[in-house]
């Protein structure tokens with residue numbers, strides 16, 4: 374295992390290609406990215422630009438064609454499948470568009486399930502639910518929650534194991550304007566308080582002022598958002 378003293382997320386000269394010959398798609402084209410602990414970075418860009426590919430590679434769900442990905446200085450790209458899964462469970466949190474909660478579980482049980490999966494004691498679920506403003510809904514199932522509330526529970530669940538990296542895909546897609554601002558404000562607050570390195574992919578330009586940095590992805594390349 375290659376470990377350096379770097380923390381947060383580091384992508385160095387990362388490429389991800391699909392297909393070969395004339396039909397090759399360069400989903401990621403020599404991407405360099407550093408996200409520090411406690412920093413919320415937004416990624417915007419047109420459809421097909423490579424944003425989901427970036428999240429997949431950063432989260433160890435896809436192996437890049439070349440380049441290195443490090444989380445907390447651990448080189449993800451050098452790990453085998455089992456070690457990648459372990460690192461993902463312990464150090465990476467994911468938040469998806471719809472919250473991706475299990476329908477049968479209460480909000481509290483969604484968080485407690487993380488402890489069962491990782492086999493490690495996580496953060497206190499009730500404190501975490503309180504910090505996302507959901508302590509009064511701890512005993513409700515997803516079907517009894519609003520879209521914004523489900524998203525809050527999804528964020529709390531992603532933070533349960535105390536991750537170093539949080540990967541967030543279109544968290545406001547199903548929300549109205551007010552709820553969108555609230556959810557991204559909450560993400561910024563938790564990113565800073567928990568000192569987690571967060572990447573949020575979004576099409577929602579209204580929420581960008583809540584982010585510490587905004588980058589634009591075009592044709593698999595990252596550049597500062599103008």
Ligand SMILES: Nc1ncnc2c1ncn2[C@@H]1O[C@H](COP(=O)(O)OP(=O)(O)OP(=O)(O)O)[C@@H](O)[C@H]1O
Pocket residue numbers: 391392398399400418419420421422423424425426427
């Ligand atoms: N498994 C795959 N096989 C072949 N091509 C793929 C695959 N996954 C993604 N691509 C291609 O890689 C490019 C980047 O796709 P990606 O899903 O990362 O874009 P995106 O920016 O997330 O798009 P959107 O905003 O529409 O979700 C696209 O051209 C896409 O068609």
